[in-house]
Amino acid sequence: MTEHQKVIIIGAGISGLATACYMKQKLPKVQITVLEASDRIGGKIKTIHRDGFIIECGPEGFLTRKPALTQLIKAIGLNNQLVHSGAGANYIYVNKQLRKMPKGSVMGVPTKLLPMATTSLISPFGKIRALMDLLIPHVYHGQDLSLRTFFEKRLGTEVVSNMIEPLLSGIYSGSLSDMSLEATLPQFAAIEKKHRSLILGMKSLRSPKMADTPKKSTGQFLSLSCGLQGLVERLASYPDDIKLNTPVASIQSGQVTLGNGEVLNADAIILAASPKQYGPLLDFPEAWSLTHDKRTSTATVAFAFKKEDVGAFDGNGYVVAREEGLHITACSFMNHKWAFAAPENHVLIRTYVGTADDSSIVEKSDAEIEQIALADLRTIIKLGTPLFSVITRQVDNMPQYTVNHNQRIQAFEDALTKIDGVFACGALLHGVGLPDCAATALHTAEQAATYLQAKTAIDF
Known part of the structure; x- marks a missing residue:
């Protein structure tokens, strides 16, 4: 039995x-x-509670559109701890400036022509090249491709370098030259197969906008107010x-x-x-x-600040284009995304270092990593002296598809x-x-x- x-x-x-x-x-x-x-x-899940801060050393949340984990959380009685992320803007640091992601872009792929035409992320030539997607024949023919090959052939190198690569490299901690289209973003292969053009295909997936539809007040992620360690x-x-x-x-x-x-x-x-x-x-x-x-090594650095020591920033975070030459690849204002992450009048910033092509920074001491990350952050936004920092390494432990x-x-x-x-x-x-x-x-x-x-x- x-x-x-x-x-x-x-x-x-x-x-x-x-x-x-x-x-x-x-x-x-x-x-x-x-x-x-x-x-x-x-x-990889580890939550630290310190001086009123709730610091996620690994994953900070999960997508609402994938129901499996939400269903599990409810089944084990933690549904009262579920919290939506804040619906703040996201930026890309390109050409020495923070630039807002165009509305309607999905994983950096444009779905609306007007925001794409007016964004400062892409040069006029880059925009014209991206619009060639409307005419280019199929790229995917049933055999797996790297994400770089697929998106560069469809949208051009500038859209990939300035929009798609910073986003996807941050999500998957990998290189677009290696990453599998079929395993990481099969939906784009399916869209191209059906519609040929990614821009037209993505546009067809959007539901018609209703005039009286209120603006979303929450983001597309969920987490637990007690920290994911509670799960x-x-x-x-x-x-x-x-x-x-x-x-x-x-x-x-x-x-x-x-x-x-x-x-x-x-x-x-x-x-x-x-x-x-x-x-x-x-x-x-x-x-x-x-x-x-292939596996990669990365590190995260969480900095706790007094609010008065942090310059104004109206978004949830930003990713950094590789061409900027910085060690950090992304930055999240955790208390903007998750109100519970920091006590009142304080700010919790989490930044990411180490790439698939160069993870040498992960091998440095905590003091060196903190100094390098803080210097990079200060090139983008005003920051004073942090109250403390928490550094977490994932060494040779990030699987690459x-x-x-x-x-x-x-x-x-x-x-x-x-x-x-x-x-x-x-x-x-x-x-x-x-x-x-x-x-x-x-x-x-x-x-x-x-x-x-x-x-x-x-x-x-």
């Missing part, structure tokens, strides 16, 4: 803990043990046991071998660890391929089915955002639950 069945989940990040929660909802009597190599749960802590109540500082050496059907040589038996095993662990733990070619795939990523994932998942009772989930597979991780965790939990139920039927 299922109460005697044991499940081992490797990894106590959002994917592993969400999978444990879903498994308990489906099979309450199954015994679940989570093994975590580090000394803490949560993976981790609630999810951690679902497994029967969580073992920290417990690295795993290998996995095979029905068995997990720990780093100290101890062998644990299980009816089902779920791998929710870092991509770098796939090859060593599973030891088949498709798993090693994913381990050897490079060209043909979907094909490599499919090959891996096909190979994994040959190992009885072993499953996998995580940001490496089907989306790096928190809602993507929750959706993949749900799918994996359903697979494992179906397997255990079938195994029970055979045993009895």
